[in-house]
Structure formats: structure tokens, C-alpha cells
Amino acid sequence: ANGPVTLWARDPKASAAMQATRMNAARLDGYTLPESVTATSDLNAVFQADTILLAIPTQKLGAWLGEHAEKLRGKRLVACCKGIDQTTLRGPVALIEATVPDAIAAMLTGPSFAADIAGQLPTALTLACADEGEGPYLQGCLSTPTLRLYLSPDVIGAELGGALKNVIAIACGVCMGAGYGESARAAVITRGFAEMRRIGKALGADPETLTGLSGFGDLALTCTSDGSRNYRFGQSIGAAQDFDPTTTVEGAATAISVSNLAKKHDLDLPICTVVAALSDGSITPDTALATLLSRPLRKE
Numbered sequence: 001a002n003g004p005v006t007l008w009a010r011d012p013k014a015s016a017a018m019q020a021t022r023m024n025a026a027r028l029d030g031y032t033l034p035e036s037v038t039a040t041s042d043l044n045a046v047f048q049a050d051t052i053l054l055a056i057p058t059q060k061l062g063a064w065l066g067e068h069a070e071k072l073r074g075k076r077l078v079a080c081c082k083g084i085d086q087t088t089l090r091g092p093v094a095l096i097e098a099t100v101p102d103a104i105a106a107m108l109t110g111p112s113f114a115a116d117i118a119g120q121l122p123t124a125l126t127l128a129c130a131d132e133g134e135g136p137y138l139q140g141c142l143s144t145p146t147l148r149l150y151l152s153p154d155v156i157g158a159e160l161g162g163a164l165k166n167v168i169a170i171a172c173g174v175c176m177g178a179g180y181g182e183s184a185r186a187a188v189i190t191r192g193f194a195e196m197r198r199i200g201k202a203l204g205a206d207p208e209t210l211t212g213l214s215g216f217g218d219l220a221l222t223c224t225s226d227g228s229r230n231y232r233f234g235q236s237i238g239a240a241q242d243f244d245p246t247t248t249v250e251g252a253a254t255a256i257s258v259s260n261l262a263k264k265h266d267l268d269l270p271i272c273t274v275v276a277a278l279s280d281g282s283i284t285p286d287t288a289l290a291t292l293l294s295r296p297l298r299k300e
């Protein structure tokens, strides 16, 4: 955005192709990399930066941080991934804090498809950082004329919103893929949001955060757009169709983490629990539907 950016990819062929063609044909076809971006597979170039954005999928983040923890000390580390680690049940910011304790941890999250940002379409996101001095700095240097960042000190709420909306998006995709209808999807979004707030309360999130861009905002986008990989993954389950297993679908792994959080904190999370079972194929959409509809009637 503002100043030179090093784009690191672990595959030297991929980084060389990006540097030569100024395109990422495999993952973001049709968009030209700005001149300020240099693509490389040399990690030393990353470690020279003071601010590092981490866009590695959540289930891989902990190992990557652990491997490079010494080189990351004292850096500003901004997680861009959305999920809950299955091994530790931590979100991206908590993973950073646990692995690189003297780094400044932050999270960039909210409703945003990569193509929309690359196309400079207007987008608003949450920059969550508990450090009162560094948060405004990151908000300023990562904002652009079309990318408007709102600052929040609530990293727990921000990481939960981003992780949980992916799980609910899978449920919505199943709902539409199976032909259960738009009224049913609205119910899943609403009751899914209730589950998000329940987990947030148990884990100490500010309820306001979940009603903001990183929670409700991203839920609205991901549950209603087939631009979302999580939603499309759910659609494929609902329609009993194949899905490319190399596609990043954070919500599938996170649903299992959430089911374990539900047990640990004694929480009633019926939609998240059926998504975990749907994602690993252990129940069918009709069984999931019957499970949800046969629950005892209760107050809203």
C-alpha cells in the first residue's frame, strides 16, 4: 500500500513468475501487481521488514511462526488469516502471542474478497491491535484511498468473527446447495450469529466487535456470495458434488476446533457442530437438517 512491499512465496517458481509477469495467474488472475511490490522466495527479505502481514492458512501458521520465531522477534505481525488452530484452539493473534511473545500482534480482518481489494473496489475492514500505540500506526499505514480500516483493541472478538463466519458460511452453502431455500439460509445466518455471540461471550470478546465488520460484516458477505470458497464448499456438500481439495477452505478445519471449544466451555453450538460433521462427510445434509429441526423448542 504505502511504501515498498515484499511479497514472499515459498515456491521460487511462483515468486519468479510473479516478479517477471507482474501477475499471479494461479491465485489472482487478471490483476497486475503494483510497482511497489517485489516478489521473492528469499525469507531474509521478509525478515528485513518491521511490519509483516501473515496470509498463511491458519492451520499452517503455528508451525511457520515456530520455525521462524527468532527472526520475528520485535516485529509487527499482522495476521490476515481467519480460523482457529485445531491443535491449540487458538486464533491467529493468540498463536502469534504464544509463539513470538515480544512481537506486536495484530489482525486485519472483515468482509473482503482479494479480487475486490486488488481491483481497488471500496472495502472496509477491521484492524485489531491491543497495543494502543501501534494500532493507530498500522491503521494508517495499511489504509489506502479505497481500503478503509477501522481500529479495534479487541483482538479476541476480531479473530473469532473471522474464524466463525467461515463455519456459518459452509452451513449456508449446504443449505442453498441442498435446495432448502433462502428463508432457511436467513435462519442459519441469524442462529449462526447467535452461536458466534455465545462463543464470543465465553471467550471474553467485546460483543460490539461481533456486530462490526469483522463479525456481522464478514458473515453477511460470506454467507451470501459464491465468491466465498467456504460458501462454495458448502454448496458442493449440499448438492453432493466434488470440490477441489487444494482450495483453501478455512471453515472446515475451524468447525472441528469450534466443536472442541464447545465441549471445553460447555457451549451449545448446534450449527457449528453439524458443520464439523458435514465437512468430514460423517453426516448428510438431510441428517444435519433433521438434527437441527428436532431440537427442543426454546425462547429466542
Ligand SMILES: NC(=O)c1ccc[n+]([C@@H]2O[C@H](COP(=O)([O-])OP(=O)(O)OC[C@H]3O[C@@H](n4cnc5c(N)ncnc54)[C@H](O)[C@@H]3O)[C@@H](O)[C@H]2O)c1
Pocket: 009, 010, 027, 055, 056, 057, 058, 060, 064, 080, 081, 082, 083, 112, 113, 114, 115, 247, 248, 250
Ligand atoms: N482470498 C481472500 O479473498 C481472502 C480474504 C480475506 C482473508 N483471507 C484469508 O487469508 C488466508 C489465506 O487465504 P488465501 O486466499 O490467500 O489462500 P490461498 O490458498 O490463495 O493462498 C495461501 C498461500 O499460502 C501458502 N502456504 C500454505 N501453506 C504454507 C506454509 N506452510 N508455509 C508457507 N506458505 C504456505 C500457499 O502456498 C499459498 O500461496 C485464509 O485464512 C483466508 O481466510 C483470504
Ligand SMILES: O=P(O)(O)OC[C@H](O)CO
Pocket: 082, 110, 111, 112, 113, 166, 169, 218, 221, 222, 227, 228, 229, 230, 231, 248, 249, 250
Ligand atoms: O473465500 P473465503 O470463504 O475464504 O472468504 C474470503 C474472505 O474471508 C471474505 O471476507
